[in-house]
Amino acid sequence: MKVIVGLGNPGMRYAQTRHNVGFWVVDKLAETWGIRIEKEKWQSEIGETRIRGEKVILMKPLTYMNLSGQAVRPALDWLKSGVENLLVIYDDLDLAPGQIRLREKGGSGGHNGVKSLIQYLGTENFKRIKVGIGRPLPPMAVVDYVLGRFTSEQEERVADSVERSVAAVDAWLGLPFPEVMNRYNKRS
Numbered sequence: 001m002k003v004i005v006g007l008g009n010p011g012m013r014y015a016q017t018r019h020n021v022g023f024w025v026v027d028k029l030a031e032t033w034g035i036r037i038e039k040e041k042w043q044s045e046i047g048e049t050r051i052r053g054e055k056v057i058l059m060k061p062l063t064y065m066n067l068s069g070q071a072v073r074p075a076l077d078w079l080k081s082g083v084e085n086l087l088v089i090y091d092d093l094d095l096a097p098g099q100i101r102l103r104e105k106g107g108s109g110g111h112n113g114v115k116s117l118i119q120y121l122g123t124e125n126f127k128r129i130k131v132g133i134g135r136p137l138p139p140m141a142v143v144d145y146v147l148g149r150f151t152s153e154q155e156e157r158v159a160d161s162v163e164r165s166v167a168a169v170d171a172w173l174g175l176p177f178p179e180v181m182n183r184y185n186k187r188s
Contacts, residue, residue, distance in 0.1 A: 001055040007090040007113040010062045018133040019146040022089040025165045042075040051173050065113040069120025083126045095132025098157030102181040
């Protein structure tokens with residue numbers, strides 16, 4: 001079983017913000033696989049399917065970004081699934097819009113959603129796809145930037161990174177994660 005979690009904030013107010021790009025990838029996966037993310041469980045909206053004979057759970061936590069671990073930990077416990085089967089997708093300020101980076105482990109990099117996951121999971125060793133959103137120009141505060149919308153120029157690049165993230169997730173369902181990293185971490 002694979003558990004794929006997109007990080008974001010629930011509600012229409014946040015739907016198109018930079019901080020919700022993890023939700024965008026999960027929504028695109030659901031569209032690609034022809035499933036609905038509508039069931040509420042584990043303080044999340046979820047969708048379930050089978051891909052290549054393996055059960056796959058898509059999750060969008062409803063706890064708000066900073067409490068993401070409160071949703072993911074109970075899901076893994078109930079599913080009796082270890083972190084080795086978890087993949088988390090989220091926004092990253094240190095990558096330019098349009099870039100993605102896959103990692104098998106690491107710190108939070110200051111991302112509060114990832115801090116929450118590390119706290120509740122008790123480990124930094126979980127797979128992740130970081131989707132670049134870039135950094136704000138001074139004097140804009142980071143919180144205003146991540147809760148703002150992409151510029152029209154950035155939107156096209158981010159749409160491409162969402163597509164590549166979907167392709168990377170799909171590849172992971174059939175390949176070891178290090179091979180997927182080698183393929184998708186190449187600079188575009």
